[in-house]
Amino acid sequence: MVKITDVARHAGVSPSTVSYALSGKRPISAETRQRIEASIHTLGYRPHAGARALASSRSNVLALVVPFRTGMHVPVVMQFAVSVVTAARRHDHDVLLLTQEEGEEGLRRVADTALVDALIVMDVQLHDARLPLLRALDRPSVLIGFPAEPRGLTCIDLDFEAAGGACVRHLAELGHRCVALVGSPPEVYLRETGFAQRVTRGFTAAADERGLTSTVHPCEATQAAARDMAQRLLREHPGLTGLVVHNEPLVQPLIDAFRELGLRVPDDLSVVAICPDAQAEQAPLPVSNVAVPSAEIGAEAVELLMHKLEQLPVPESTLLPPRLTRRQTTAPRSASG
Amino acid sequence: MVKITDVARHAGVSPSTVSYALSGKRPISAETRQRIEASIHTLGYRPHAGARALASSRSNVLALVVPFRTGMHVPVVMQFAVSVVTAARRHDHDVLLLTQEEGEEGLRRVADTALVDALIVMDVQLHDARLPLLRALDRPSVLIGFPAEPRGLTCIDLDFEAAGGACVRHLAELGHRCVALVGSPPEVYLRETGFAQRVTRGFTAAADERGLTSTVHPCEATQAAARDMAQRLLREHPGLTGLVVHNEPLVQPLIDAFRELGLRVPDDLSVVAICPDAQAEQAPLPVSNVAVPSAEIGAEAVELLMHKLEQLPVPESTLLPPRLTRRQTTAPRSASG
DNA sequence: GACTGCTGTCGAATCGCTTCGACGGAGCAA
């Protein structure tokens, strides 16, 4: 293994000079720097991560805690993880993958052994058991999602409340007067994952504000449940012409189910989903949607963390504003509707 | 931060004794060990990961390289990653997440900086550009998937060839005489990802062996493509009664498309998929399938790596035998079929 | 009773890098 002393000897300088040339923490003359860079290149030198971490007390590694089994949509999680890795690399950091299964002990372990410099925690619950720990840890963290009490933490997420409102307003502007929200499976509400409730709140508030009739329905993510839900909505709310879906795997099955029941989308029923753009675009009939911007959230979470690592102030809450794209599943309410 | 010398002082022993008590590399009397453990507990000691890595030249971290954009089914990748993390933790290792985007340079970086002890590489292509590097690296690696020339490497995957064969034999035993394979999107074949070709080979060989009529059709993973494919198969192969699907997102759309064309599953058409059990079970009509055992592959990949780290011999190839589960989409060929 | 062989522990060296203080020389002001 080639080490910093080898480089130093080869370049005719001292090890500390090589170190400073690499880190830029002290001025080094252009000439010397070039000689050092040449030596590094010809010798193929790479600083030893452990030695560096020991000496500098920085590992340049971030922990990412991903949900294990949850109501969360898998592609969203994956997309998110990839964007975190990509963003971290831009800041010369790597990403250690932890599963939620490890729980608090896992967080404590990677933090206390100085294996990571900072943590990103996904799928935060309203009353998450890990909150006290995250507050107490000597390492900065960023949460994806909002707990009941975010003070003293750094949280980021899509503004789901505004997203729910945006969907309703879009429908209202198209003339719809009776709308329904089909949401996450019941256990997501029970687990208090926050975002489900926030969508509901925004949805209901906007509907009330515009004087629309509205109902909310949690729903399992299966085709059978979709079919039942479609029938039930038709039966219980005959005037329904606008539907908001916040349940990724259910978007297409619901649309299909309504079709089978004889409703045309968007002519008889307008559908707007809260889901990733990729999904909305690729549907057989592209779906009007509010984007769930996993990549943006991941990238921004890393930026926040980098600021915290540099002791710069960051906002406690970051709510990304919803972006609604009208595609082909929403249309003005027809005369017959 | 509490360090090993603090523990040593508290327990009235030398630091090296603490280290040996922790690692078990030399005998320590029961009494001393207990005193040390008590001190560790009361002081809340955790060994510094960097210091440990530097001294022992072992970081206890594995790298996992996941595909970025690919024909691979996202939930399979995720499932796989989670099982790798879980298995690694059982061996007191952590997992560093790399994206394929980083390419060879990324592998070289984490290996040469001694950030990781070993690597797991997913989505290996037949003529993967990373193979020479992986052969040359001073750190062991395990590949998920088989390149054209696996010699000198350690590879593991489902035995896709046997899986293709198993599907055909299952259909043959039910009396079917004309079968088709609907496979991955064309680009997966072009990218030479190996598993697509292997399924085809096993499928065709088994069909020939049993004297069945067989055809193979790559297919995009969209609903529209599924519909076209169903129509085309019906038109071109009127005698078709057995279908093998090796394309996760297409399984349900294909079944739906055939239904819409008036075919009953399994009465008129038997369908067997190569897909994760979870997907097969959760379908509206549970699908007969050969399991893609991501979790097993991930766990076994970690075991192989652990053996290699201990210098134990491991097989160059590990092919997991296919496991076919008959559910509700396959039935004996009907008289009319 | 001297010798051999364990068992259990210690001390010191070492891993490879960062960082702090020091210092020589150049540039500039008085």
Next chain:
DNA sequence: TTGCTCCGTCGAAGCGATTCGACAGCAGTC
């Protein structure tokens, strides 16, 4: 010329573990 400041570089002291060789004490052997 003297005295100050910077700039660029060096040397040495850590960072916090692991590991190797040494050694004391005790048991068993001839």
